[in-house]
Amino acid sequence: xxxxxxxxxxxxxxxxxxxxxxxxxxxxxxxxxxxxxxxxxxxxxxxxxxxxxxxxxxxxxxxxxxxxxxxxxxxxxxxxxxxxxxxxxxxxxxxxxxxxxxxxxxxxxxxxxxx
Numbered sequence: 001x002x003x004x005x006x007x008x009x010x011x012x013x014x015x016x017x018x019x020x021x022x023x024x025x026x027x028x029x030x031x032x033x034x035x036x037x038x039x040x041x042x043x044x045x046x047x048x049x050x051x052x053x054x055x056x057x058x059x060x061x062x063x064x065x066x067x068x069x070x071x072x073x074x075x076x077x078x079x080x081x082x083x084x085x086x087x088x089x090x091x092x093x094x095x096x097x098x099x100x101x102x103x104x105x106x107x108x109x110x111x112x113x114x115x
Contacts, residue, residue, distance in 0.1 A: 027081035035074045042067040072101075 017023050046064055051057050092100070 024081045024083075027077060031074055031078040031081060035071060035078060038067065038071045038074060042071060 017026060042064070045067065048060075050060050
């Protein structure tokens with residue numbers, strides 16, 4: 001079995017991209033697995049026991065928010081990376097995006113309450 005080289009060494013030898021199109025292509029292949037990993041990690045963390053003290057609860061809540069923001073950013077990057085001029089969907093307003101996120105969060109809370 002081959003020995004894995006440290007990430008820093010692998011990065012140095014990576015081909016340098018020369019255009020935004022190359023970056024989009026690279027990210028389009030990479031981001032789906034990163035989104036899946038981040039989502040799995042978030043799900044495992046959010047299912048852990050929530051601290052009952054205020055400080056612990058606040059820290060847990062902040063960590064969950066941070067993880068969701070990370071997943072959201074990866075998702076936005078994936079959408080950008082997969083876009084083409086012809087097929088680019090109209091972007092939602094910030095209010096619409098927030099409304100969609102809130103609706104998803106409410107649905108998740110209702111699902112948790114019914115469990």
